[in-house]
Amino acid sequence: MDGDSRASNWKHRHLLGLESLSAEDIVAVLDQAAEFKRLAEQGERKLTALAGQTVANLFFEPSTRTRTSFSLAAKRLSADTIEFSASGSSLSKGETYLDTARTIEALGPSMVVVRHSSPGAPHMLSRQLDVGVLNAGDGTHEHPTQALLDLFTIREHRGDLAGKTVALVGDIRHSRVARSNIWGLRKLGARVIVCGPATLVPRNITEMGVEISYSLDRVLGEVDCVNLLRVQFERQRGAFFPSIAEYAHLFGMNGDRQRRMKDDALILAPGPINRGVELTPEVADGSKSVILDQVTNGLVIRMACLYLLDRAAANAEANA
Amino acid sequence: MSELVIRGGRVVDPANGVDRVGDLLVRDGVVVGVDVATQSPNAQIVEAGGRIVCPGFVDVGSAFREPGFEEDETIATGTAAALAGGFTTVAVSPETSPVVDNGASAEFVLLQGERAGNCRVHPIGAVTKGIAGEELAELAQLADRGAVAFSDGKRPIANAEVFRRALEYADMCGRPVLHHPQVPELVAGGVMHEGVHSTLIGLRGMPAAAEDVMVGRDVALAELTGGRVHLTCVSTKNAVEQIRRAKAAGVRVTAGVAVHQLVLFDDSLQSFDVNCKVDPPLRTREHVEALVEGLADGTLDVLCSDHRPHASEKKDIELDLAPFGIVGLETAFALASQTLVTGGRVDWPTLVRLLSTNPAKLLGLPAGTLSPGAPADVTIVDPNAEWTIDASAFRSSSHNTPFDGWTVTGRVERVFVGGKSKDAATSNG
Numbered sequence: 001m002d003g004d005s006r007a008s009n010w011k012h013r014h015l016l017g018l019e020s021l022s023a024e025d026i027v028a029v030l031d032q033a034a035e036f037k038r039l040a041e042q043g044e045r046k047l048t049a050l051a052g053q054t055v056a057n058l059f060f061e062p063s064t065r066t067r068t069s070f071s072l073a074a075k076r077l078s079a080d081t082i083e084f085s086a087s088g089s090s091l092s093k094g095e096t097y098l099d100t101a102r103t104i105e106a107l108g109p110s111m112v113v114v115r116h117s118s119p120g121a122p123h124m125l126s127r128q129l130d131v132g133v134l135n136a137g138d139g140t141h142e143h144p145t146q147a148l149l150d151l152f153t154i155r156e157h158r159g160d161l162a163g164k165t166v167a168l169v170g171d172i173r174h175s176r177v178a179r180s181n182i183w184g185l186r187k188l189g190a191r192v193i194v195c196g197p198a199t200l201v202p203r204n205i206t207e208m209g210v211e212i213s214y215s216l217d218r219v220l221g222e223v224d225c226v227n228l229l230r231v232q233f234e235r236q237r238g239a240f241f242p243s244i245a246e247y248a249h250l251f252g253m254n255g256d257r258q259r260r261m262k263d264d265a266l267i268l269a270p271g272p273i274n275r276g277v278e279l280t281p282e283v284a285d286g287s288k289s290v291i292l293d294q295v296t297n298g299l300v301i302r303m304a305c306l307y308l309l310d311r312a313a314a315n316a317e318a319n320a
Numbered sequence: 321m322s323e324l325v326i327r328g329g330r331v332v333d334p335a336n337g338v339d340r341v342g343d344l345l346v347r348d349g350v351v352v353g354v355d356v357a358t359q360s361p362n363a364q365i366v367e368a369g370g371r372i373v374c375p376g377f378v379d380v381g382s383a384f385r386e387p388g389f390e391e392d393e394t395i396a397t398g399t400a401a402a403l404a405g406g407f408t409t410v411a412v413s414p415e416t417s418p419v420v421d422n423g424a425s426a427e428f429v430l431l432q433g434e435r436a437g438n439c440r441v442h443p444i445g446a447v448t449k450g451i452a453g454e455e456l457a458e459l460a461q462l463a464d465r466g467a468v469a470f471s472d473g474k475r476p477i478a479n480a481e482v483f484r485r486a487l488e489y490a491d492m493c494g495r496p497v498l499h500h501p502q503v504p505e506l507v508a509g510g511v512m513h514e515g516v517h518s519t520l521i522g523l524r525g526m527p528a529a530a531e532d533v534m535v536g537r538d539v540a541l542a543e544l545t546g547g548r549v550h551l552t553c554v555s556t557k558n559a560v561e562q563i564r565r566a567k568a569a570g571v572r573v574t575a576g577v578a579v580h581q582l583v584l585f586d587d588s589l590q591s592f593d594v595n596c597k598v599d600p601p602l603r604t605r606e607h608v609e610a611l612v613e614g615l616a617d618g619t620l621d622v623l624c625s626d627h628r629p630h631a632s633e634k635k636d637i638e639l640d641l642a643p644f645g646i647v648g649l650e651t652a653f654a655l656a657s658q659t660l661v662t663g664g665r666v667d668w669p670t671l672v673r674l675l676s677t678n679p680a681k682l683l684g685l686p687a688g689t690l691s692p693g694a695p696a697d698v699t700i701v702d703p704n705a706e707w708t709i710d711a712s713a714f715r716s717s718s719h720n721t722p723f724d725g726w727t728v729t730g731r732v733e734r735v736f737v738g739g740k741s742k743d744a745a746t747s748n749g
Contacts, residue, residue, distance in 0.1 A: 019520070096637055118638035119522045120592030139640065140522035179522060202519045 162189030329368025376408025388417025487547025629718030
């Protein structure tokens with residue numbers, strides 16, 4: 001499919017999560033990102049697709065990687081950017097979240113990228129504002145661009161995702177990366193195993209079409225890919241496991257475990273990584289690790305999302 | 321002598337086993353009887369053909385927010401909303417600032433109710449000082465100065481020893497203890513029912529077990545003490561089963577259900593609508609079916625509005641930060657009659673029992689009946705009228721409802737308090 005028909009088939013003005021995307025939608029993003037990556041490798045790093053437009057980055061939760069990535073993605077497409085960061089909840093700032101967002105909207109962005117600690121916060125903006133909304137992570141709900149870049153990275157190394165087995169390891173309960181990955185992987189036909197301490201794996205997550213394992217050692221040999229989720233100490237209330245040492249003992253990826261994986265298996269981690277908890281330095285810097293590829297690919301994925309959302313808005317306007 | 325004849329309606333008065341078409345005669349604010357001839361040539365006549373004429377509804381535990389949170393609701397606006405919903409009596413929650421944990425505060429509620437001049441208002445006193453769950457409030461003095469029951473509102477009394485003493489002491493005062501049965505640690509930080517949908521959405525869950533465990537404790541302590549406990553808003557299948565067994569064993573336990581609990585399910589939160597955030601949380605269809613069965617077979621005694629007004633600036637925020645609760649008084653009757661009666665699950669006398677007779681009995685009030693000599697608190701409803709809920713037209717100061725724009729069947733037409741017409745029909749659209 002060429003770029004134009006890809007963009008005209010994409011109908012979404014907002015990117016709130018992968019739950020609401022079809023397999024075709026997801027593939028359209030991955031293909032668009034691949035095209036941007038190819039162009040960059042040919043030296044065409046700066047494109048003009050969003051020239052004259054403004055993208056607002058609204059980060060109500062601390063973020064370095066995702067915010068930087070979105071910001072650079074917008075610049076690569078020649079958009080201007082507004083950067084807004086507020087740590088903690090909007091209430092502690094005195095102004096409500098919605099009022100803050102409306103203030104930013106008044107500056108005239110065509111799209112806002114939102115990160116917030118509350119599930120559904122971007123959905124609220126998509127209903128209340130007249131701009132495209134990209135979810136850059138809403139609490140423990142979804143983180144669609146992270147999942148898309150994970151899918152992209154796996155596809156880049158291992159081809160079609162259908163039939164591949166992917167293990168998501170760690171704090172499934174509090175992970176928006178896990179939820180978005182599960183939706184995306186299942187829609188593209190991959191088998192998904194979620195693996196972590198029983199306190200951090202909701203039993204009914206099987207309703208999303210995944211298998212549960214409490215033993216990383218048992219699933220290591222059969223997976224094509226492990227995605228090591230960060231332990232979200234900041235989202236947990238109380239102790240979900242007895243100690244970090246015990247967590248690493250059961251679920252940490254180390255050299256020994258790495259050697260028991262298939263030769264061509266991949267190790268992903270959405271980061272920021274806690275070396276020594278989720279994985280050892282040997283693994284992070286080892287041959288199976290594609291952690292830095294993920295970061296690079298995140299840029300083209302976010303360019304693709306901004307581009308497709310902008311095209312959808314333009315098409316909707318043209319048809320109105 | 322002033323007389324009022326409500327003519328030709330279907331008079332439904334479960335307290336007296338009455339369910340027939342007739343003329344209800346009221347004299348000087350008091351019910352005389354059905355089909356008793358009027359003695360006054362100037363009697364006021366109200367035509368009620370095709371309508372249901374029943375004792376006014378009695379709500380247990382509405383939050384009117386005054387004093388302290390008048391931006392959400394006052395006793396004047398809350399009682400106006402009550403009338404619009406067919407409620408002639410409201411027992412109001414003590415969750416105000418200051419808390420109604422002393423006689424003077426109870427009298428303030430009575431006084432504001434009288435000043436408003438809408439429906440009857442009775443205070444519910446706090447069980448514990450400051451509803452902190454630690455020390456008993458002055459229950460006897462509260463009772464002497466008007467408290468019809470004791471409750472810590474939506475705050476569960478976690479300490480079993482405190483709850484035990486509350487049951488014993490309140491019973492000495494002749495009052496029930498109303499309790500919101502939940503184990504606090506199991507619902508801490510929770511936003512919605514724990515289940516598939518909470519997992520998908522990533523919102524912290526409130527497991528049904530949190531209610532089941534506390535209902536079990538409360539029943540055991542009621543049995544131990546002989547005291548009277550009313551579980552205000554139950555929401556789980558297991559709670560219904562435990563209450564059914566406890567009643568069969570003679571334990572003095574009663575229970576209520578919030579009307580919205582019958583109409584919406586936990587999947588409503590998929591929309592991230594803050595007006596679907598209620599406590600107890602919206603449950604699954606399996607739980608709701610058990611609630612309906614419990615209401616139909618008499619296991620559950622009371623339907624309440626669970627009216628929890630919040631000014632828009634408090635509710636229009638992130639879902640996990642927003643307060644629990646929705647306004648209910650103006651929609652409760654229509655939603656209940658449509659779901660339960662039109663839906664074929666209970667008959668009219670049962671619905672009237674749930675909305676009027678039983679809550680009046682729970683609170684020891686001379687309401688909930690059309691017995692000769694009873695105060696003429698009467699509600700007339702058109703069971704077949706369709707109307708569209710318009711939150712902007714609510715008499716309540718707050719509009720936090722998930723039902724805005726819903727078209728419903730069953731409408732409150734006229735309300736009489738002590739024989740005086742309190743025009744209700746103007747508000748709901």
